[in-house]
Amino acid sequence: MSPILQGIITIIVGVGGCVGYFYFANLFLDKVLFPAKGPNAGRNINRANQIRPWVFLFPAIFALGLYLMYPVVGSFIRSLYDRSGDEFVGAGNYIRLFNNPDFRTAFLNNILWALVVPALSTFMGLLIAQLTDRLKWGNIAKSIIFMPMAISFVGASLIWKFVYAQDPDLGIINAIRTSFGGDPVDPLQIPFWNNFLLMFILVWIQTGFAMVILSAALRGVPEETIEAAIIDGANPFQVFFKIKVPQIIGTIVVVWTTITILVLKVFDIVYTMTGGNYGTEILPSFMMDFMFRDDGQATAVAFVIMLVVLPVMIWNILQARKEMR
């Protein structure tokens, strides 16, 4: 069967299946289960309407359960077993993790990532959005800043590998150092600070994203409030921090949490730049060390990552609901 034919059949079966499901489920509900006639007609209509949303939601809930809840529960169970999955070890994997100095490094580094990267990306994005707003060539500047978004993490890492190179002919840090008469160093091997060099790559990628969203939000701030503030004698800083920022705080939160969640997933940068060496390990790259070798440990790390993301997610949902009110 040719791929095109296959595709068409898939679309027909898929869309037709969806339409069919809703049509027949509705029909079943209204005609068979709770027919809107006979002595209980009124009650039946009410009943049918109570059940209808659940019938319509069922495919989504089912799919979510299958693809989200089942793996989560499955991983948790898996993390209670030993490396090959034969023997129940209870919390053994977690205890081993917290006794592992590499895990502690990865955990602390990850917290650092989760604090620095979203803050810096959002701040830079906001700053650039505001500064480029009134410029004639602002759109060009924005496009350039947005461009790294289009590069894969691995691609971006390779670019930055040259920026950080130890060879002063390639690496900008060492070019500057040697021009002042210093000896070239490998920036990625400087303990602690090398983490920030890696984080900056992600900031470089994500600033464009923050900028685009925040720029749209800034444009949505009503002119009247700004004019009123200016008439009242507010200086540009006051206009920005006291008028504009409070009005777009919801968007800032959304951008912030989106990047936070991304940070907790990203491992490509560390993997390509340092391979987790020189104390730059973060949880996802630490998990990679165990993946497919010791499944118990790997799922335990995965679970720790999930627990770290959970508060951010809950906060995000609460904020989003507040916005909707």
Add this chain to the structure above:
Amino acid sequence: MKKIYLASAAALALSASGALADGHINHIFPVGEGEFNWDSYTAYADAFDLSGQELTMTGPWTGDDAELVNAVLDYFESATGATVQYSGSDSFETDIVVATQAGSAPNIAVFPQPGLMTDLASRGFLTPLAPETADWVRENYAAGESWVSLGTAANAAGEEALYGFFYKVDLKSLVWYSPEAFDEAGYDIPETMEDLLALNDQIVEDGATPWCIGLGSGGATGWPATDWVEDIMLRTQSPDVYDAWVANEIPFDAPEVVNAIETFGVFARNGDYVNGGVEAVSSTDFRESPLGLFTFPAECYLHRQASFIPTFFPEDADVDFFYFPAFEGEDLGSPVLGAGTLFGITQDSEAAQAFMAFLQTEISHEVWMAQSGFLTPHTGVNSELFASDTLRQMNDILLGATTFRFDASDLMPSEIGQGIFWSGMVDYVGGEDAASVAARIQDRWAEIQ
């Protein structure tokens, strides 16, 4: 090299008919020409017809190596009519595990070491090779029995079988140098480790840098250092101790091992000895580090690396090698460290089985031999075909060895040998002391037992 290629391309263009009727394939060496064992090719082509079948294959060979292996695969394709999809990966070790677990394994996987193969075999992801293969290896490979035992693994039920077929063997105990640079500086080839250490100081005294060492290799960063440690183990301890170390019968942090790591440190942790300083050791890619031999003035004079490394040398490099010498004072003979890649069947098919038979033909070895960076234990091949005297001399080292041992990290559980041993060596070069690195590796090993 280029000349041969151009010549063969020209020959192809002229004779694009007859024998090459299906000739959409550009063979690097035209069939029937030269001292190759073409009989093995034609006999194979007569025996197998896989027209229309596809064979997928992944392996650790990328870049230039991928071109070399593809040149060999061309012959398999033209002989059988099958098409081969080879894809190389820098992080083969993880990729293949993912692929097998996800059920999307290629037909054939090229394992860079037996450890990972044994792992996968024990989880039931590999298909045993045809039963007669083991006998073939015993008869046709030099030291055949050892290759069979290295390629043998047990499946989930504990039944042993031959899963891996060795092809392309590497000799590791080699030090590469530029004869021209050596002549100019008036250095002699060191016969003993004591001489080599004296040469180090001599070179430093002359205001130059003796070594180029690079441990960088993406997610596998650190592995070249494990080769150093293994080579030094063989030069400071008896083979029994080496075997006990591989099997963890002596702990990883035993004084013998710590001493070997520290001896490696004599070379790698001395800023005067290594090109770019100690920091450059772990960050320089292993493929790029030997290039310092060929600059003018030479950035370094010596580079210890396995026999595959010429693939990464500049085209017209003036280069030779000598045996990484043994300590005269230790009286352990001349031990040699080696390794090799194995082909295993990760997804059985007719073409996969036929491919394993192809690897038994002389021609499948000779095509790569005649290009670069290939050694083989196959005794039937025409050794005149080696691309250079360099390669032929490597055989002599193999023959002159009093002890041959397989790369230890490749034989250790993959979590150690392809994991913490690597990162531990990076930490050691970065300044951590040998004893605590070794103790950490031993802790991890104790955990998985």
